[in-house]
Amino acid sequence: MAENKLYEAALIDDAASLHRLLEKDPFLLDRVSCTCSNKTPLHVATMKGNLRFVQEILNRNLQLAEEVDSQQSSPLHIASAKGYLDIAKILFSAAPDMCLSRDFGGKNPLHLAAIKGHVPVLAELVSLCPLAAREKVDGGQTVLHLCVKYGRLECLRILVPFLNEEIVSAKDTDGETIMHMAIRDKQVEIIKYLVETGKINMNAKNSEGQTILDILDETSKDSTNSDIRKILKPSLWKSRGPRTQPVKWLTKKRDSIMVVAILIATMAFQAGVSPPGGLWQETLTEDSKGNPMHQAGESVMSYRHPKYFKNFIRVNTVAFVSSLSIILLLISGLPFKRRFFMWFLMVTMWLTVTSIAVTYGLAILVTTPEKYKQSLSHVVETAIIVWCCVMGILLLGNTVRLIDKWLRRKGIRPLERFRNSAEARVKHGENGSQESV
CATH class of the missing domain: 1.25.40.20 (Ankyrin repeat-containing domain)
Structure with missing residues (x-):
């Protein structure tokens, strides 16, 4: 049959046989186009890379360039997958819309060229039809995803400059x-x-x-x-986004931190000028034995509890000065996007809160009656010790993080090495236990 001879000619690139068959039956290509349910002679010639035969068929019937086979692949799909640049050019000229046509896998000719790594074909198609490079395949992947998936670096170099x-x-x-x-x-x-x-x-x-x-x-x-x-x-x-997070947090909480710092400064000032137990209201120059006594306006606590008073003044002064420091830091305009300044502000805040907590504990101990002092002093001291331990652990942890980030900038990763060695020891222990079993 003439159709079989046409396919044979397409396989061996026999353009002369094509001419003879068309002389005998001028409508042969039209009939094949209408009756063929799979690949047309143009598909076959493209698959074999027979450029001359492809050109001859297109000269006689351009519509064959738009025909698809059972897999919904056009001749342009095949040329792109095979890497036949010259054939792809003339097929695109004959049917430009086929560059956007999808096969059963959801891929257009440009996708296939990228998957196969045919750089010349890909460069030609993306320049002729840039819109095809924006189409996504099944799974929402772009042609760039396909390039990465199949390791096509050169294809990426072609596509990325074309795309936003x-x-x-x-x-x-x-x-x-x-x-x-x-x-x-x-x-x-x-x-x-x-x-x-x-x-x-x-x-x-x-x-x-x-x-x-x-x-x-x-x-x-x-x-x-x-x-x-x-x-x-x-x-x-x-x-990286996390660098801006401390700044955003500080911006949102700035007013709240300022109010807390002012409140603590006010509390520390009031405690300093009016210590627990009050002030002597009159001057007593000497007692019955002739020892010098107190002056009016002096702290009662300094005479009755001199040890507690010294510690009280120390921690209260620290709370007062550190709260004032926080206020100055917040209004100074320092670049808190830098981790060191954020770390310094955090340490100052912790020092302020801890100092005012210790001040409260000492005040309670001094003003508590003797019959309750023994039981309550133990509770207060324990609470202060626990609080200081928690603050110390948090301070140590954040300091270690700060040092680790600084070392990472230098290319040193001590914590990562420690974790890896710990995991290795654990795995080694598990393996040893399994072997013993």
């Missing part, structure tokens, strides 16, 4: 950007290129709330992890 930041930072249905995928697969060269473009949102989170660093922490620990961290470090330091 919105497309480059687009997320799939799982909320993952191309950087999430690259980190998960540890594609170092792709990660390096994406960082260099400056178009990636480094703080983006997927649907599970994970950032790129969270995903990196989940992956197996090896030398690649440290290489990736070195690549990410400069951009993360510039763009």
Whole structure:
């Protein structure tokens, strides 16, 4: 049959046989187009890369360029997947709309060229039909996701300059950007290129709330992890969101902190000028034995409880001075986006609160009657010790964090090494127990 001979000619690129068949039956290509349920001769010739035969068919019947096979693939899909640049050019000229056509997998010709890594075809199609690069496949993935998925760095270099930041930072249905995928697969060269473009949102989170660093922490620990961290470090330091959080928190709580500091300063001042137990109202120069006594206006506590009085004045003065320091810090305009200044403000606040708490404890001890003093003094002392321990632990923890972040900037990760060694010891212990069993 003439149809069979036509397919045979398409397979071997026999343009002469095509001419003879069309001389005998000028409507042969039209009939094939109407009756064929799968691949047309143009599909077959494209699949074999027979450029001359493809050109001859299109000269006779351009509509064949729009025909699709059982997989909804057009000849342009096949040319893109095979990497036939010249054939793709003439097919696009014959049917430009097929560049946006999707096969059963939801992919257009540009997607297929990216998956297969055919850079020349991809560059040609994206220049002729940029809109195709914005189309998403099933799962919400862009053509950039496909490039990362299949490790096509050169294809990324072609596409990224054509696309804006919105497309480059687009997320799939799982909320993952191309950087999430690259980190998960540890594609170092792709990660390096994406960082260099400056178009990636480094703080983006997927649907599970994970950032790129969270995903990196989940992956197996090896030398690649440290290489990736070195690549990410400069951009993360510039763009990471948490650096602005202390400033936002301080802005919202500034007035509240100021009111608390003023209140503590007022309390400390009042306690200083009017200590617990009050002041002597009259002067007594000497007692019956001739010993010098008190002057009017002096603290009763300083004579009856001299040890407590000294400590009371010390901690009360610390509370007063530190609360005034907080007020000055808040109105000074210091750059609290820097962690050191936030740490200094935090330490000052803790010192203020702790000092006023100790002042309260000493005041209670002095003013408590003797019959209750023994039982209550133990409670107050215990409460003060517990409070100071809690504050000390918090201060130590935040200081360690501050030092760790500073060391990380220098490329030193002591805490991470400690955690890794601890995990290794735990695993070693588990393995040893299993072996003994």
